[in-house]
Structures are given as C-alpha cells and as structure tokens.
Amino acid sequence: MAFDAVIAGGGIIGCCAAQALCDIGCRVMIVEARENLLTATSAAGFGSLTPFSDPFFDGDIAEFANQSVRLYRNNIVPEFARHSRLDFVDEGLLQLFASMDDLEESRSAAKGCAGALRGPNPLSRMEVLALEPALRGDFAGALLYDEPWIDLEQLLQSVKDRLARNPKCTIKLKTRVDSVDTDASAVCLDTGERVAAGEIVLATGLGETAVLGFPRPEMEWIRGEGLRVRLPADSPHLLRHVYHGKGFVTPRMDGTCLLGSTYVLEEPRSIGETDRAKESIRATTEADVTEACAAFLPQVRRSEVLRRWSGWRPRSRDHFPILGRLVEGEGPILALGFLGLGVTMAPRVGQVVAEMVATGTTAAIPSRMLAARFNQIDTRPPGSGVKPV
Ligand SMILES: Cc1cc2nc3c(=O)[nH]c(=O)nc-3n(C[C@H](O)[C@H](O)[C@H](O)COP(=O)(O)OP(=O)(O)OC[C@H]3O[C@@H](n4cnc5c(N)ncnc54)[C@H](O)[C@@H]3O)c2cc1C
Known part of the structure; x- marks a missing residue:
C-alpha cells in the first residue's frame, strides 16, 4: 500500500490529523474536494481558543479542548513562530x-x-x-x-505550508471521496481512482458534503x-x-x-x-x-x-463531536462535528487519531465524543460493504 492513511477532508481537523500521522512516520494522503486546503468552515473560524466558556462542552470534553490549547501554547506556537509570524495572545476572554x-x-x-x-x-x-x-x-x-486567541489566518497558512513541505504527505485537491470500501480499506474517488490505505480517516466536517447516511440526519x-x-x-x-x-x-x-x-x-x-x-x-x-x-x-x-x-x-443532535470508529477495530476513523470548537480541538484530535492508528487505543477520547455511540445506525446501502460519503 502506498499510504498508511488516507484522510478525506482537508479542513483544520483533517490537516492536524495528517500532521500528527506524519509526525509518527506515516505516509499520508489528504483528499480535499475544494481547490485548496483549509477553505471551508475552518476559514470561517475566529481563532478563539475557548475550552471553558463554550456553552455546550463541559467536564472531560472541556478538558480535552484544554489539552489542545496546551498543545498550541507549548508546541505549535513556538514551532510555527520559528518559520513565520503567528500571533497568540493569552489575554483571556x-x-x-x-x-x-x-x-x-x-x-x-x-x-x-x-x-x-x-x-x-x-x-x-x-x-x-x-x-x-x-x-x-x-x-x-x-x-x-x-x-487565548490565535491569529487564524496566520495559523492556517502555517499549517498548509508545513504539510506542503512534508515529503510524507500527498495532497490531492479538487477531488472528492465518493465512497469508502470498508472491506478493502480503500476510498473511491470521483476521478474513478481507488486509493487503498492502512487507515481511512473521515474529516469531512458535517456540512453539505459530509458523510451521507451518517450522521447527517442527526x-x-x-x-x-x-x-x-x-x-x-x-x-x-x-x-x-x-x-x-x-x-x-x-x-x-x-x-x-x-x-x-x-x-x-x-x-x-x-x-x-x-x-x-x-x-x-x-x-x-x-x-x-x-x-x-x-x-x-x-x-x-x-x-x-x-x-x-x-x-x-452544524452539530450532532447531542452537540458532541464524533471521534473514533463506529465499531471497535473496524472501518474508518471519524473525526467530525466539532461545532464552534474545531479550531481549538484540532491539535488534540490529530494526536488522538495518530494514537488510534499507532496503538488502536481510544482511551483519551471522552466517552460522550466516541463515534461508537452512533453504532446502532447502519449506514450501509442494503447488501453492500460500500459506505457512501
Ligand atoms: C463563523 C465561525 C466562527 C468560528 N470560530 C471558531 C473559533 O473562534 N474557535 C474555534 O475553535 N472554532 C471556531 N469555529 C468552528 C470551527 O471553524 C470548526 O469547528 C472547524 O473549522 C471544523 O473543521 P473541520 O476540519 O471539521 O471542517 P471543515 O473546515 O469544513 O473541513 C472539512 C473539509 O472536508 C472537505 N470535504 C467534505 N466532504 C468531502 C469529500 N467527500 N471528499 C473530499 N473532501 C471533502 C470540505 O471541502 C472541507 O474542506 C467557528 C466556526 C464558524 C462558522
């Protein structure tokens, strides 16, 4: 297989997952439907990193978001600021x-x-x-x-530049993932190509082009x-x-x-x-x-x-993000539905996706965020192993 992981969706969640996977040595392909990475919901964000004041997320989910803020403060900001300007202001809300x-x-x-x-x-x-x-x-x-808040435009540019420079990362733009063949661990693209990979990550947001059948009705x-x-x-x-x-x-x-x-x-x-x-x-x-x-x-x-x-x-009906697999050990990893906190949570989500790929563990994911809570919804078209995306 040419790739250890293929990621559908090049928003902040997909890009942070790609970076974290490259950091542990994986060869990654990002497939993005738009002309460029980081131009959908992620470009609308404000860069407010708000783990505690968000009205929907509390307890272990707020702490998960706070772990992500610590990654910004201690890792991402110092690292990115070595290459380009990245304003980060810890002044409060x-x-x-x-x-x-x-x-x-x-x-x-x-x-x-x-x-x-x-x-x-x-x-x-x-x-x-x-x-x-x-x-x-x-x-x-x-x-x-x-x-804190971070200058989002500077951040997105740095994320994009860093992935573009990374020889382990292949970026395929203006290409849609049409379906996921779970049985063969491959994605089918709208170009007719099929890309097999050890892992498939769906980071397609929850907008107009999100996964059909799941969890869109919710x-x-x-x-x-x-x-x-x-x-x-x-x-x-x-x-x-x-x-x-x-x-x-x-x-x-x-x-x-x-x-x-x-x-x-x-x-x-x-x-x-x-x-x-x-x-x-x-x-x-x-x-x-x-x-x-x-x-x-x-x-x-x-x-x-x-x-x-x-x-x-768009948010899931219970307001919580959707992270992990629908069924343990099977099928794609979902990283969807981050509501108003996707920018805040993205670095920690990336780390957790990399941990799942490396060790299979989902221990760091708050139980209210686990994708498996939706596993009673069968999204497969009758009689097929192909999941529409
Ligand atoms: C006005 C506004 C302000 C916000 N402010 C903040 C903030 O201050 N702080 C914060 O933490 N969050 C904020 N958010 C929320 C944050 O922007 C989102 O949670 C985050 O951008 C979600 O990222 P994502 O990668 O999941 O989605 P997206 O950025 O939407 O990325 C998904 C990508 O997947 C692609 N895609 C979809 N389907 C397919 C397919 N089948 N094949 C290939 N590609 C596909 C899409 O084209 C898109 O590029 C804000 C949101 C809005 C709207």
Whole structure:
C-alpha cells in the first residue's frame, strides 16, 4: 500500500490529523474536494481558543479542548513562530452580563473550569472598563476566562505550508471521496481512482458534503457570520475577545477586529432548503452582526468593513463531536462535528487519531465524543460493504 492513511477532508481537523500521522512516520494522503486546503468552515473560524466558556462542552470534553490549547501554547506556537509570524495572545476572554444576577447564575453554572489557570473571575463594570476602555453599552459586569486567541489566518497558512513541505504527505485537491470500501480499506474517488490505505480517516466536517447516511440526519444547522473591521482611529484597541448576547468580537494585533454572530436555523430537510436559508441569512448578515456587537462596542457602527464571510457550524443532535470508529477495530476513523470548537480541538484530535492508528487505543477520547455511540445506525446501502460519503 502506498499510504498508511488516507484522510478525506482537508479542513483544520483533517490537516492536524495528517500532521500528527506524519509526525509518527506515516505516509499520508489528504483528499480535499475544494481547490485548496483549509477553505471551508475552518476559514470561517475566529481563532478563539475557548475550552471553558463554550456553552455546550463541559467536564472531560472541556478538558480535552484544554489539552489542545496546551498543545498550541507549548508546541505549535513556538514551532510555527520559528518559520513565520503567528500571533497568540493569552489575554483571556470577557463575557459581559446585563446584570450581576445573570453573571452569578452563569458563574455557578460554569462547569469544567477546574483546569483553568484563572477564572472565570467575576469583574464589576469598573474593573471591566479598566481592562478594556473601548467597551461601552449596557453591561453590569463580566466573567474573565483564561482563554487565548490565535491569529487564524496566520495559523492556517502555517499549517498548509508545513504539510506542503512534508515529503510524507500527498495532497490531492479538487477531488472528492465518493465512497469508502470498508472491506478493502480503500476510498473511491470521483476521478474513478481507488486509493487503498492502512487507515481511512473521515474529516469531512458535517456540512453539505459530509458523510451521507451518517450522521447527517442527526444534525442541527447553525450558521456563523463574520466581519473583519477596522475600528475608528479614536477607539482604544481591544486586547481580549469579548462576547455578549449574540455578538462576539475578537481583536487582532494589526489593529483590526473580527465581529461575529450565530444563528440557529430551522432544520433544513434538503440541501435546497439549506441553500435558501443561506441566502436569506446573507441578506441580513452585515446589519445583524454589526448590531449584535454594537450593543457593547458602538464604535463598530463607524468602522470600515474589510472582509465578510460565513460558515456552517452544524452539530450532532447531542452537540458532541464524533471521534473514533463506529465499531471497535473496524472501518474508518471519524473525526467530525466539532461545532464552534474545531479550531481549538484540532491539535488534540490529530494526536488522538495518530494514537488510534499507532496503538488502536481510544482511551483519551471522552466517552460522550466516541463515534461508537452512533453504532446502532447502519449506514450501509442494503447488501453492500460500500459506505457512501
Ligand atoms: C463563523 C465561525 C466562527 C468560528 N470560530 C471558531 C473559533 O473562534 N474557535 C474555534 O475553535 N472554532 C471556531 N469555529 C468552528 C470551527 O471553524 C470548526 O469547528 C472547524 O473549522 C471544523 O473543521 P473541520 O476540519 O471539521 O471542517 P471543515 O473546515 O469544513 O473541513 C472539512 C473539509 O472536508 C472537505 N470535504 C467534505 N466532504 C468531502 C469529500 N467527500 N471528499 C473530499 N473532501 C471533502 C470540505 O471541502 C472541507 O474542506 C467557528 C466556526 C464558524 C462558522
């Protein structure tokens, strides 16, 4: 076999899995449907590394994400910064609250924060303004989490460059994995080629081109929107990423800010419906994102918009990522459904995929994330060993 592993999907999850596999000596092929790696949901991310403040992930899943943040801090940032610029700011995240009662409620509900170095620490409005004088609007206080941000565009470029330089990694672009022949441990490509490999990893996200039959019917569709803006010259620069209600702002070292907001859609029953929902959201994107963020940073109404983008954050019905095999020791490794934390979790996911390939162990995967929880769903077309992708 020419490859030890073939990875369907060249997003941040597939690329980190490829890197981790190359690091243990595997020969890897990444098959990516788009013109380039890291251009789907991963390009929509903000680079906020938020293991503890994410509303869906707590306990061992938050700790799994925190292990990934440690990999960024201790391994990836120092290593990548030797070759190119990679801004990583450990300055924390501020979650603003309209009332101190809301703050206390959220603080006592904040689970899984035992591993955080500080926080979430409650701050009064005065304390918040001392940290971030740019903030305005109607908030009584904030929780400060010890969560960093990374410049995502710089990170994606470094990830891509590193894989392109790696002789163990073959990258096949503009090519779809059409199906997986589990029995023969091979993928069938839309070019008609068949690629056999010791392991198959499905890192196809959970968007429009994800695995058919599984776990697509189990999805909720969430859309995230982003704007990169330059704040007016008279506005103090933000250091921390800040969120309040539906809006969030992540600063960049170059003085720009990323503004974002999240929309939960009615469940689309077909891809056509998904597309229509997408169109209707695009029409309101800029105004909605701006208004959501202007509630605590009114200067954004006077800011210059440099870039607009959006992406799906589809999640499994139980909200948890899907990692590992459906059946122990059989079939492809799934690494899907990372919701709003895929960038945060990717390095640790890559490590775990490499551990699975090297030793077969899934011990490091929190049980709520194990793909095997879906193993009662038979995704095979009747009478065949071929799984549609
Ligand atoms: C607006 C927004 C902001 C976000 N901010 C953050 C953040 O600050 N921090 C954070 O941690 N996360 C954030 N996220 C979430 C994060 O971006 C995702 O969780 C992550 O990018 C998922 O990566 P992925 O590799 O699973 O998916 P993707 O990036 O979608 O990659 C999947 C790839 O698979 C390819 N593919 C699919 N099917 C096939 C096939 N059959 N054959 C070949 N290729 C295929 C696709 O073309 C795609 O390139 C954000 C998301 C959005 C939308």
